[in-house]
Amino acid sequence: MKFDSTINDMNKTATGKSSFPCxxxxxxxxxxxxxxxxxxxxxxxxxxxxxxxxxxxRLGGVIKSVFKYGLNIILPSRHGSPATPGPxxxxxxxxxxxxxxxxxxxxxxxxFTLRGGYSTRVRVISFGWLGFLTTLQVxxxxxxxxxxxxxxxxxxxxxxxxxxxxxxxxxxxWDGSVPAVMEWFxxxxxxxxxxxxxxxGPVIANGETSLVRCRYRAENALGAYVLKDKxxxxxxxxxxxxxxxxx
Numbered sequence: 001m002k003f004d005s006t007i008n009d010m011n012k013t014a015t016g017k018s019s020f021p022c023x024x025x026x027x028x029x030x031x032x033x034x035x036x037x038x039x040x041x042x043x044x045x046x047x048x049x050x051x052x053x054x055x056x057x058r059l060g061g062v063i064k065s066v067f068k069y070g071l072n073i074i075l076p077s078r079h080g081s082p083a084t085p086g087p088x089x090x091x092x093x094x095x096x097x098x099x100x101x102x103x104x105x106x107x108x109x110x111x112f113t114l115r116g117g118y119s120t121r122v123r124v125i126s127f128g129w130l131g132f133l134t135t136l137q138v139x140x141x142x143x144x145x146x147x148x149x150x151x152x153x154x155x156x157x158x159x160x161x162x163x164x165x166x167x168x169x170x171x172x173x174w175d176g177s178v179p180a181v182m183e184w185f186x187x188x189x190x191x192x193x194x195x196x197x198x199x200x201g202p203v204i205a206n207g208e209t210s211l212v213r214c215r216y217r218a219e220n221a222l223g224a225y226v227l228k229d230k231x232x233x234x235x236x237x238x239x240x241x242x243x244x245x246x247x
Contacts, residue, residue: 092115106126106130110129167180176197176200178203188243189218198217200214203234215229
């Protein structure tokens with residue numbers, strides 16, 4: 001700074017006399033000197049740009065300013081703020097209702113964290129919890145399938161027996177009679193009131209049908225009691241489809 005002030009004083013004393021501007025730094029020097037007092041360049045040095053010293057100096061300043069502005073945009077300062085301030089980012093905190101929704105209802109609560117302002121950490125935790133619970137549900141469903149099949153398999157006989165009782169295909173606990181066969185007797189015997197059972201066999205399942213044997217006495221058209229032994233075939237609807245004599 002002291003050297004620059006001395007140069008300026010010498011420039012002032014040279015006012016009115018011949019002087020020359022330095023083509024490198026733009027300093028105005030006395031005309032009797034052959035070199036620049038500020039940078040030491042020769043008086044005969046010419047600018048490579050073809051501009052005079054003041055014009056070259058101004059052009060250099062403009063280039064320097066543009067270069068510095070470009071660096072400030074590309075490389076922000078150490079504090080993380082760019083040269084041109086941008087819009088302030090919105091920051092959100094996870095509230096208690098949202099936290100409960102993420103914990104107990106992640107299928108709904110996790111999607112609220114996609115709104116602007118929530119950090120990446122909050123979103124990763126929310127959707128990670130959702131994925132964990134979903135995986136547990138899938139694994140539990142796969143493991144529960146064989147048990148479900150076994151339950152259906154065990155329930156099938158119970159349902160089948162219930163349908164048989166509903167349609168009269170069972171042995172009565174009182175006298176062993178079969179209601180479906182008794183219905184057949186009421187329709188086909190000459191005198192249903194004369195029916196007297198000698199022996200009832202157990203109901204035997206035979207695919208879609210059931211078989212039962214019965215020995216009985218009944219009055220025929222001549223008024224005589226006749227002993228008969230028959231095997232009755234009963235379909236799944238509880239109707240006797242065949243009555244075969246046993247010899």
